[in-house]
Amino acid sequence: MTNYVKYPLKAIPISVQQSLKVVTAMPRKPIELPQIEYMSILDEDAVVDKALEPKIAEEELKNIYRYMLLARRTDERMLMMQRQGRLGTFPQSSGHEAISMGSCIHLKKSDWHVPAYRELAGLLYRGWSIDSTLLYWNGYEEGARPPEGVNDLPVCVPIASQLLHAAGIGMGMNLRGEKGVVMTYFGDGASSEGDTHEAMNFAAVYQAPVVFMCLNNQYAISVPLSKQMRNATLAQRAIAYGMPGIRVDGNDVLAVYVAAKEAVERARAGEGPTLIEGLTYRFTPHTTADDPKRYRSEEECNLWTKREPLNRFKKYLLNKGVYTEAQLTDLEEELDAEIKAAIARTEAAAVSEELSNPLAMFDYLYADMPPYLNEQREELKSHLDKQKAKAGKSPQHASGTAR
Amino acid sequence: MALMNMAKSINLALFEAMERDEKVIVMGEDVGPDEGVFRITEGLFHKFGEKRVLDTPLAESGIVGTAIGMAMYGMKPVCEIQFSGFDYYSFHQLECHASRFRNRTRGRLSVPMVMRAPYGGGIRALEHHSESREAIYAHTPGLKVVIPSGPRNARALLHSAIQDPDPVIYYEPKAIYRLFKEEVPEKMETLPIGQSNIVKEGKDLTIISYGASLRAALEAVELLEEEDGVKAELIDLLTIAPLDATLIVESIKKTGRAVIVHEGPRTCGLGAEVVARVNEAAFLYLEAPIRRVTGFDTPIPYFSKERFYLPDAERVVAACRETLSF
Numbered sequence: 001m002t003n004y005v006k007y008p009l010k011a012i013p014i015s016v017q018q019s020l021k022v023v024t025a026m027p028r029k030p031i032e033l034p035q036i037e038y039m040s041i042l043d044e045d046a047v048v049d050k051a052l053e054p055k056i057a058e059e060e061l062k063n064i065y066r067y068m069l070l071a072r073r074t075d076e077r078m079l080m081m082q083r084q085g086r087l088g089t090f091p092q093s094s095g096h097e098a099i100s101m102g103s104c105i106h107l108k109k110s111d112w113h114v115p116a117y118r119e120l121a122g123l124l125y126r127g128w129s130i131d132s133t134l135l136y137w138n139g140y141e142e143g144a145r146p147p148e149g150v151n152d153l154p155v156c157v158p159i160a161s162q163l164l165h166a167a168g169i170g171m172g173m174n175l176r177g178e179k180g181v182v183m184t185y186f187g188d189g190a191s192s193e194g195d196t197h198e199a200m201n202f203a204a205v206y207q208a209p210v211v212f213m214c215l216n217n218q219y220a221i222s223v224p225l226s227k228q229m230r231n232a233t234l235a236q237r238a239i240a241y242g243m244p245g246i247r248v249d250g251n252d253v254l255a256v257y258v259a260a261k262e263a264v265e266r267a268r269a270g271e272g273p274t275l276i277e278g279l280t281y282r283f284t285p286h287t288t289a290d291d292p293k294r295y296r297s298e299e300e301c302n303l304w305t306k307r308e309p310l311n312r313f314k315k316y317l318l319n320k321g322v323y324t325e326a327q328l329t330d331l332e333e334e335l336d337a338e339i340k341a342a343i344a345r346t347e348a349a350a351v352s353e354e355l356s357n358p359l360a361m362f363d364y365l366y367a368d369m370p371p372y373l374n375e376q377r378e379e380l381k382s383h384l385d386k387q388k389a390k391a392g393k394s395p396q397h398a399s400g401t402a403r
Numbered sequence: 404m405a406l407m408n409m410a411k412s413i414n415l416a417l418f419e420a421m422e423r424d425e426k427v428i429v430m431g432e433d434v435g436p437d438e439g440v441f442r443i444t445e446g447l448f449h450k451f452g453e454k455r456v457l458d459t460p461l462a463e464s465g466i467v468g469t470a471i472g473m474a475m476y477g478m479k480p481v482c483e484i485q486f487s488g489f490d491y492y493s494f495h496q497l498e499c500h501a502s503r504f505r506n507r508t509r510g511r512l513s514v515p516m517v518m519r520a521p522y523g524g525g526i527r528a529l530e531h532h533s534e535s536r537e538a539i540y541a542h543t544p545g546l547k548v549v550i551p552s553g554p555r556n557a558r559a560l561l562h563s564a565i566q567d568p569d570p571v572i573y574y575e576p577k578a579i580y581r582l583f584k585e586e587v588p589e590k591m592e593t594l595p596i597g598q599s600n601i602v603k604e605g606k607d608l609t610i611i612s613y614g615a616s617l618r619a620a621l622e623a624v625e626l627l628e629e630e631d632g633v634k635a636e637l638i639d640l641l642t643i644a645p646l647d648a649t650l651i652v653e654s655i656k657k658t659g660r661a662v663i664v665h666e667g668p669r670t671c672g673l674g675a676e677v678v679a680r681v682n683e684a685a686f687l688y689l690e691a692p693i694r695r696v697t698g699f700d701t702p703i704p705y706f707s708k709e710r711f712y713l714p715d716a717e718r719v720v721a722a723c724r725e726t727l728s729f
């Protein structure tokens with residue numbers, strides 16, 4: 001078993017170790033298991049641990065911050081739009097930017113990015129437009145079409161199911177003898193699904209080059225982590241699968257960066273999968289339809305909101321002289337304009353003939369349209385034509401915009 | 404009598420069932436202090452505590468699989484799957500086990516459990532939150548599938564489902580959870596599983612529907628009467644498995660024409676089964692082919708276009724007119 005004690009930080013005792021030692025009937029030897037390390041480099045007051053601080057080029061630091069900030073501001077704007085009835089229900093990504101960007105920054109375009117649904121920062125970094133996010137959460141299939149030039153799967157709503165696809169992609173790389181990395185994401189709630197177990201086991205058995213990034217935000221809607229599992233960490237499950245695992249401060253982009261870099265290097269070198277648990281907090285509701293006051297205290301939420309990842313990283317960059325205050329103000333303005341332009345573009349596109357045509361629902365079900373499905377398409381077309389004739393205008397306009 | 408919506412009447416049935424039978428427990432994701440994402444388990448955790456209302460880990464197969472175990476152990480689990488779009492994770496447990504234990508143990512063991520799940524479109528929900536795949540369960544021997552269409556029958560059917568000796572899928576049309584209120588009697592009542600209901604009597608045409616689609620069918624019945632002077636008979640299936648076609652057949656013997664309305668995909672949907680039953684029992688009474696107004700054979704589109712997929716009164720009326728003029 002790989003000994004993953006590269007960062008001699010606070011070790012978390014694992015209960016399985018203790019229980020294995022309680023053997024009385026015969027003289028047995030306890031099984032030595034590696035401990036799970038916890039890594040944090042940049043704390044909530046932006047104090048950096050110099051011994052562990054990674055050397056990151058200035059351009060890369062700027063890139064990480066840019067996409068974390070773009071995701072945060074987009075998420076905030078989306079919340080306003082949702083409250084105004086201009087967007088559907090969506091899960092907010094605020095607070096999860098460090099895990100997303102600290103990990104996917106290590107991917108090449110040819111590597112695979114397999115998200116769950118709180119990795120907006122990573123999606124934007126990988127080349128998904130703000131428009132596609134707005135379209136997806138506003139009920140347009142076009143928002144799930146991955147951009148050209150990268151190997152990305154779209155967001156995945158059925159919990160944990162994407163992890164198996166990630167494992168399969170990694171297995172494919174091995175079977176074909178091709179070098180690549182698959183970075184995939186899931187939450188603490190997802191860790192309870194059978195798919196998670198199967199994906200990690202497959203990846204380990206086939207030594208697939210997969211990095212399993214867990215966004216442990218401590219709640220599965222209302223169910224706290226303590227009711228989701230009895231183990232002290234999610235990372236320790238890696239031991240059982242025979243892969244390295246580590247818990248990092250998921251609000252510390254430097255810690256995520258360091259752990260993910262090593263995992264990606266191992267994967268690329270043919271050394272198999274890794275599990276990285278990023279401990280963070282969902283300081284927003286689960287989705288815009290959720291009310292967290294029903295299941296957790298404001299004190300707890302305030303405590304964790306202070307630990308969020310963006311602010312401490314901003315202070316770090318200012319302290320380091322990567323940015324000046326004036327430059328950050330300019331960046332905010334630049335991103336704000338980018339978001340506003342995307343919203344205007346998307347709202348115009350939503351009522352265009354191309355995106356509002358209901359017949360598009362038949363277009364991509366199969367490579368070739370079966371005759372019977374074509375008959376159904378014609379049936380809907382004729383119904384819409386009759387409606388149009390009756391209303392004297394196009395059915396799309398007759399029934400309002402897509403909101 | 405009390406006036407209430409369907410969300411409240413389902414909640415009332417759970418409350419009553421738990422009060423009268425301590426074997427009844429509720430389990431699922433967020434059904435405890437959060438009271439369910441649709442608030443169907445409101446007040447239950449507070450009243451009955453954590454030994455009767457289980458907030459489970461996030462695992463649908465786990466929920467249904469352990470419910471099967473509890474049911475065989477002598478309890479009456481009522482599971483909630485948060486959205487029907489996620490009950491495929493647990494389908495294996497239902498198909499391979501819940502539906503079969505009685506049969507494969509020659510009656511020695513049985514699985515008296517209920518799986519509740521909100522299903523169907525019409526609430527502008529995100530992807531995988533609007534499916535209508537009740538036919539999968541209706542196609543699975545050993546399962547019973549009931550679908551209420553309003554507050555009063557929802558409460559009565561849930562009582563019947565909980566009291567049933569076999570596994571029952573109780574699909575809740577989420578679009579009508581809070582759409583309208585109805586008088587619900589003070590006294591607890593049941594409604595036999597396997598029995599459909601004539602919502603409105605008529606002589607010219609039979610419209611068959613269930614769940615949220617019944618609203619579109621009802622609207623169509625009114626439009627046909629107003630605009631065409633047609634008296635349509637409307638049947639609410641309520642139980643889609645085991646399907647009892649007696650009322651349908653009797654009605655068609657009277658009207659000679661029928662249209663079936665449901666939002667699930669057309670191929671191998673309930674409409675196909677109804678047509679087959681009528682062919683077997685009343686072929687010579689038919690004056691026209693039976694028409695199906697259904698969802699199309701595609702996944703339900705994301706919400707910006709779902710209204711084009713879901714049957715509405717206009718599509719039902721058009722199909723009825725074609726059937727009447729055949």
